[in-house]
Amino acid sequence: MKILLIYPETPSTFWSFKDALKFVSKRSAEPPLGLITVAAMLPKDWQKKLIDLNVTALKEKDLLWADYVFLSGMNVHISSIKEIIRRCNKLGVKIVAGGPLFTTQFRDFLGIDHFVLNEAEITLPRFLDDLMKGEPKHIYSTSEFPDILQTPIPMWELLDKKRYASLSLQYSRGCPYDCEFCSITMLNGRKPRTKSSEQFITELNRLYEIGYRGSVSIVDDNFIGNKRKLKDEILPALISWQKKRKYPFNFITEVSINISDDDKLISLMVDAAITSLFIGIETPNNESLIECGKTINQRRSLVTSVKKLQQSGMQVSGGFIIGFDNDPPDIFEQQINFIQNSGIVNAMVGLLNAPTGTHLYNRLKKEDRLLESFNGNNMDGNTNIIPKMNYQDLIIGYTKIIHTIYAPREYYHRIKSFLHEYKIPSWKSSIPNPAEIKAFFRLVWIIGVLEKGKLHFWRTFIYTLFKYPKKFSLAMTLAVYGYHFRRIAATI
Numbered sequence: 001m002k003i004l005l006i007y008p009e010t011p012s013t014f015w016s017f018k019d020a021l022k023f024v025s026k027r028s029a030e031p032p033l034g035l036i037t038v039a040a041m042l043p044k045d046w047q048k049k050l051i052d053l054n055v056t057a058l059k060e061k062d063l064l065w066a067d068y069v070f071l072s073g074m075n076v077h078i079s080s081i082k083e084i085i086r087r088c089n090k091l092g093v094k095i096v097a098g099g100p101l102f103t104t105q106f107r108d109f110l111g112i113d114h115f116v117l118n119e120a121e122i123t124l125p126r127f128l129d130d131l132m133k134g135e136p137k138h139i140y141s142t143s144e145f146p147d148i149l150q151t152p153i154p155m156w157e158l159l160d161k162k163r164y165a166s167l168s169l170q171y172s173r174g175c176p177y178d179c180e181f182c183s184i185t186m187l188n189g190r191k192p193r194t195k196s197s198e199q200f201i202t203e204l205n206r207l208y209e210i211g212y213r214g215s216v217s218i219v220d221d222n223f224i225g226n227k228r229k230l231k232d233e234i235l236p237a238l239i240s241w242q243k244k245r246k247y248p249f250n251f252i253t254e255v256s257i258n259i260s261d262d263d264k265l266i267s268l269m270v271d272a273a274i275t276s277l278f279i280g281i282e283t284p285n286n287e288s289l290i291e292c293g294k295t296i297n298q299r300r301s302l303v304t305s306v307k308k309l310q311q312s313g314m315q316v317s318g319g320f321i322i323g324f325d326n327d328p329p330d331i332f333e334q335q336i337n338f339i340q341n342s343g344i345v346n347a348m349v350g351l352l353n354a355p356t357g358t359h360l361y362n363r364l365k366k367e368d369r370l371l372e373s374f375n376g377n378n379m380d381g382n383t384n385i386i387p388k389m390n391y392q393d394l395i396i397g398y399t400k401i402i403h404t405i406y407a408p409r410e411y412y413h414r415i416k417s418f419l420h421e422y423k424i425p426s427w428k429s430s431i432p433n434p435a436e437i438k439a440f441f442r443l444v445w446i447i448g449v450l451e452k453g454k455l456h457f458w459r460t461f462i463y464t465l466f467k468y469p470k471k472f473s474l475a476m477t478l479a480v481y482g483y484h485f486r487r488i489a490a491t492i
Helices: 018-022 033-041 058-063 077-092 100-108 120-133 186-187 197-209 227-244 257-262 263-271 284-294 301-309 331-342 358-367 393-403 409-421 434-450 454-467 469-489
Strands: 002-007 047-052 068-072 092-097 114-116 168-170 212-218 249-255 272-282 315-320 346-349
Touching: 002 033, 002 058, 018 434, 033 120, 047 058, 047 068, 058 120, 058 186, 058 469, 068 077, 068 409, 077 092, 077 100, 092 120, 100 186, 114 120, 114 301, 114 393, 168 197, 197 227, 197 249, 212 469, 227 249, 227 263, 257 263, 257 272, 257 409, 263 272, 272 284, 272 301, 284 331, 301 409, 315 393, 331 346, 331 393, 331 409, 331 434, 346 393, 409 454, 434 469, 454 469
Parallel strands: 002 047, 002 068, 068 092, 092 114, 168 212, 212 249, 249 272, 272 315, 315 346
Antiparallel strands: none
């Protein structure tokens, strides 16, 4: 068999970092980890190619080469996916589709020959068995959650790794919490399933062997879902591995705010170089937290929790939501004040949406408050919910938040606030590498000369250079992120 694995094009969103990537001469923030993991599950004697539309073009000869196209993606990819399906159908190329989008919305897509839904460790072998017998079915699904101890090492050799700003791996699936708006527990369950420390280290060794150095995303639903195993097994092994190799990797991951309650866990993660965290803050309004079931964010000072992590050597990016039923009229000012006071530089603020199959989706369906417009873009100002707040007021307030927090004055103020709190981990080098030096000259020209609002950039430049010289490289990285965010904000 000749298998062409295709990953759709991601539009310019908060997470795409498209406007930031050009500073470091990269094409995509992260690789399609799911597809290259699926590739490793296919028979070894099959030929495999990967086309990631974020880094290369899909040509007709690529499609004609393939016996099957394997296609995966998320809601944000719907437009690109439909174009890929159209091109395959036009040429008579068979399509096998899987992943989170198709698992929840396979009925919305025509032209797919076979749907391999849910987690591939269970459904893909069933499809392959039937394919070998010459009688593959249209749909394969399961309600089971597989043990991921047997999940293979992704086929990194399919990638042009130089085109990605970071690489990625997975340690666990599932989240112990069950927020109403979140699709994680529906897709991956509430019991975190983890790989062994041996598996985790073996995957790191593979990344090291292929010559990669730099940022690695641990793409877990909630990395600290099983805190005991992390503290007893995974992190001690990772710290030892990092020290022996003089810290070739630094890690990005997603956690819940209760990490701030565990000093030992914080210390171990910092020592392991897992220091860039995305946390779902959602809202400073307690009634809205109760509404969505975000219990771990209640009964605490969220600002204090964030600053504790920053003071420990961690960078915190935050997710925020507007449009809860219990949001008061002043929620927009509340969100702006919280974001500014917390020093969360990278703040993703979106309108509440109800992904298909979530608790929120099911509740609002019963209330007849759903619209058919969910596209998975966290910051485009769209919602598939009929809100209780006046819609016009909601849009005006939401637009105000975005245009305020990413305005140069407010954005660079947050950089300064963060630098004041942030403690540099002992393993972190302040010596820039050649790629960072090249990016520096680009940012000085583009942000410091060409962009409007450059006065705030230069004030931050001088402030950091003299007051926090060891944090200067980090400050310039955040300035590049701000350039990207301002372009996203301009479309809202």
